[in-house]
Amino acid sequence: METKFIMISSSKGGVGKSTAALGISTRLALLGESVLLCDLDFGNACLDILLGVEDRVLYTVSDVAKKNCRAKDAVITENETNINGLALLPCPAGATVKVAEDEADGAISPKAVIEAVKAAAEELHCRYVVIDTGAGVSALTDEAAQLAHTILVVASHNPISLRAAEGTVARFSKLGKRDIRLVINSFEAKSTINKKYQRKGLLDIIDLSRAPLVGVVPYDYGLLLSHEGLVLKTFSGEMSDADKAFHNIALRLMGEDVPVFNGIKKLRRKRVQLYK
Numbered sequence: 001m002e003t004k005f006i007m008i009s010s011s012k013g014g015v016g017k018s019t020a021a022l023g024i025s026t027r028l029a030l031l032g033e034s035v036l037l038c039d040l041d042f043g044n045a046c047l048d049i050l051l052g053v054e055d056r057v058l059y060t061v062s063d064v065a066k067k068n069c070r071a072k073d074a075v076i077t078e079n080e081t082n083i084n085g086l087a088l089l090p091c092p093a094g095a096t097v098k099v100a101e102d103e104a105d106g107a108i109s110p111k112a113v114i115e116a117v118k119a120a121a122e123e124l125h126c127r128y129v130v131i132d133t134g135a136g137v138s139a140l141t142d143e144a145a146q147l148a149h150t151i152l153v154v155a156s157h158n159p160i161s162l163r164a165a166e167g168t169v170a171r172f173s174k175l176g177k178r179d180i181r182l183v184i185n186s187f188e189a190k191s192t193i194n195k196k197y198q199r200k201g202l203l204d205i206i207d208l209s210r211a212p213l214v215g216v217v218p219y220d221y222g223l224l225l226s227h228e229g230l231v232l233k234t235f236s237g238e239m240s241d242a243d244k245a246f247h248n249i250a251l252r253l254m255g256e257d258v259p260v261f262n263g264i265k266k267l268r269r270k271r272v273q274l275y276k
């Protein structure tokens with residue numbers, strides 16, 4: 001079975017990269033795929049917290065890279081994440097490990113980090129590896145991009161993050177990457193339709209980023225509360241619109257031809273106005 005590597009990126013911070021990495025991985029797993037979610041944000045690792053497994057972290061991707069342990073020892077298993085099919089390769093917290101070409105002062109090289117990701121994917125025999133990266137472009141994001149079959153560039157619905165998306169797409173295109181797709185996150189339908197605010201419509205956003213659209217995730221206050229640990233996230237009840245958006249993105253990554261707003265009634269009804 002060939003493993004598909006999917007990288008999540010943007011040069012801008014706070015646009016929803018980790019949210020998208022977690023949402024897409026979770027939905028791929030709930031669709032029956034085996035998924036390894038890799039946290040490569042050496043500045044602000046957070047996926048262990050978002051998955052509620054921070055107390056389970058013993059070794060991290062950095063230990064695997066330094067050969068302090070086997071990849072399997074660092075991976076938080078599906079039994080621990082409580083999501084069938086979803087494992088996590090955590091990253092050291094609090095910017096304690098430096099990633100640099102020059103391995104002086106205990107830094108690890110971007111190549112060694114990516115080798116660790118590959119080793120974990122091989123040991124787990126997983127179908128998908130979803131790589132969350134930190135804000136910015138760096139030797140590590142370039143190295144991760146070289147590994148990735150698909151790069152998802154996340155933009156939130158504001159002009160600064162759209163400029164960042166355009167730059168990020170351009171950077172990876174220059175590296176020769178062809179499958180680069182756009183995720184629009186925290187999308188606000190109301191202010192897009194309301195002429196007073198003049199928020200960009202979907203066609204303008206796609207045009208600006210120069211990447212094809214893979215999904216649109218609406219702004220979802222419930223998602224924000226669950227990330228802050230204020231409400232418990234369960235997968236037994238009804239899916240929120242953000243869940244449905246991640247579900248649709250997962251299906252599209254699996255090769256299914258589903259409409260972007262599949263099942264999201266509120267947005268589907270208004271889609272002609274949103275694609276203005």
Ligand SMILES: Nc1ncnc2c1ncn2[C@@H]1O[C@H](COP(=O)(O)OP(=O)(O)OP(=O)(O)O)[C@@H](O)[C@H]1O
Pocket residue numbers: 012013014015016017018019020041044133134135185186187217218219220221223224225227228242
């Ligand atoms: N669709 C959404 N609706 C509401 N809140 C969201 C949505 N997506 C992300 N958020 C919130 O926005 C904040 C930033 O999200 P996130 O941490 O995923 O961004 P990031 O790009 O990974 O940031 P960083 O660059 O710091 O790694 C978080 O508080 C998250 O809960």
Ligand SMILES: [Mg+2]
Pocket residue numbers: 017018019041044046133134
């Ligand atoms: Mg993040």
